[in-house]
Amino acid sequence: MSLIIYGTSRSRALRVLWMATELGLEFDHEPLDWRDCRQNAAYRLVNPAGTIPSISDDGFVLAESLAINLYLAQKSGMLWPGNAKDQALTLQWTLWVATSLETAYTQWASHTYWLPEAARDAALAASAAAQMQGPLDHLERALARSEWLVGTAFSAADLNVASVISVVRRFEREKRPNVSNWLDRCCTRPAFQQAAKRP
Ligand SMILES: N[C@@H](CCC(=O)N[C@@H](CS)C(=O)NCC(=O)O)C(=O)O
Incomplete structure (x- = not known):
């Protein structure tokens, strides 16, 4: 699996970095800054909204920190209830x-x-x-x-x-x-x- 997490830990991306670390996932981290992520043309190709965090999971792009966390937990089957x-x-x-x-x-x-x-x-x-x-x-x-x-x-x-x-x-x-x-x-x-x- 190739997972990329976009966003500095000094932003809502901390939520996602925390979840990925709890789950023991391997990932690349692009610590984009919230002050200029919206102006970053290359990043807008990943997340058109330009906000952080977002992830790319084998090319599947997802934004919204809390939704990303639910996705990662559900996918890994950890920290995610079974019923x-x-x-x-x-x-x-x-x-x-x-x-x-x-x-x-x-x-x-x-x-x-x-x-x-x-x-x-x-x-x-x-x-x-x-x-x-x-x-x-x-x-x-x-x-x-x-x-x-x-x-x-x-x-x-x-x-x-x-x-x-x-x-x-x-x-x-x-x-x-x-x-x-x-x-x-x-x-x-x-x-x-x-x-x-x-x-
Ligand atoms: N509801 C979104 C909020 C995303 C958001 O607003 N992130 C801020 C950083 S914490 C951001 O990207 N700010 C830069 C901007 O809005 O231009 C989430 O939870 O992911």
Whole structure:
């Protein structure tokens, strides 16, 4: 198999690098930068949208970080549940994090950590933090019932949700111990650490 992963680990491509590393896949990594990937004519021939990440798997091109992760897990048969109900729950959690949390989380993390200090807007961080309360409380309750989101072990559902909100480990830690401890369990995994060290 010839798998290429496009995108620097300092972008949503980290999610895919993490998954591929968990699965023990062999791959080539093209660490394209999010600041100029859209202007890269050669890359637009691979992914016409010009965004990162994308993959080429023996010429099959796929974009959208979370969809790529579901594809890789399903194809390898690892971190992917063997029954229809748990597969549906994996899709449920993946869609949930993308639609209920990612926008507010990105705004909060940008204006708290990611942007240079001079560009951060405390009011935007505060309004995003307010929007995150409900979804994070929902996640806290789910993780009070079970150590992992689907089934009894770390799986694609955990990886997709954790990879979207990893910096939440530093957000109101005392208020949501189950979320914080679960994120610690996910993000201290060797595959996450290894993927994060890539360019
Ligand atoms: N929903 C997409 C978002 C892709 C995306 O917007 N990626 C950013 C980098 S994290 C990017 O390519 N930015 C450059 C641009 O939009 O020009 C995914 O999860 O893969």
